[in-house]
Amino acid sequence: MKWVASLGGIGFLRPAPGTWGSLAALPLAYGILSFGGFWFFVNLTVFAFVTGWIATDRVIRDGDDHDPSWVVIDELVGQWIALLPVGYGAGMMGADLWRLWPGWVAAFVLFRLFDITKPWLVGRADRMGTAMGVMLDDIWAGVFAAIGVIVLAGIAHGVLM
Template structure:
């Protein structure tokens, strides 16, 4: 379970293991999108969420810290959620996900911003102090980032072009 929680050791990288976890999520998401498109990414995100809850619960059992920095499976799940508009947009436009490269950058930056600053519901989930809260704060941060990606895409297409 420790390998899942640390995403095969990525969470042990220093400094900023959460950022390393988010960076590791990008090529994994790219591979999933190339292999099976948006729906494979969505399915793997759901699976990773439930595996992440179980792994986090197992790794933190009987420990005072409910969310040690080396657990980064939550960052992977949140980062993947932030990329949903990119994968879905590529599928709907029938183009390669490479063509939506600005969305990749926006998803990464916005997810890290929401994950680090923990506004509103993100902070609420983080304060749960349990394995579900560890995963949920990143799910919510990923959702906020996805909304930001959609907003930035709309701005780029409707205002700038």
């Protein structure tokens, strides 16, 4: 379970294991979206959430730390949620994923911003002190980042001007 929770050991990289976990999520998302499409990516995001929740619960059950820094499966899930608008947009428009590179950058930066600062629901989930809280704070950060990506895309494409 430690291998799953640490995303194959990526969580042990220093400094900033959460950032490493988020970075690792990017090429994985690109590969999944390229070869499996948007709905496969959505299904794998749900699978990663459930798997991450179980793995995190098992690794924190007997410890003093409810959210060890090396647990980064939650970053993968949150980062993938932040990328959902990019994957959907590329699929809907038939565009190459690389052409939406500003969306990839925005998703990464916004997700890390919300995950680090922990505003509102992100912070509330983080304070739960449970495996669900570990996963949920990154889900909220991913949702907020995804909304930000949509707003920025709307501005960039003149829809919201």
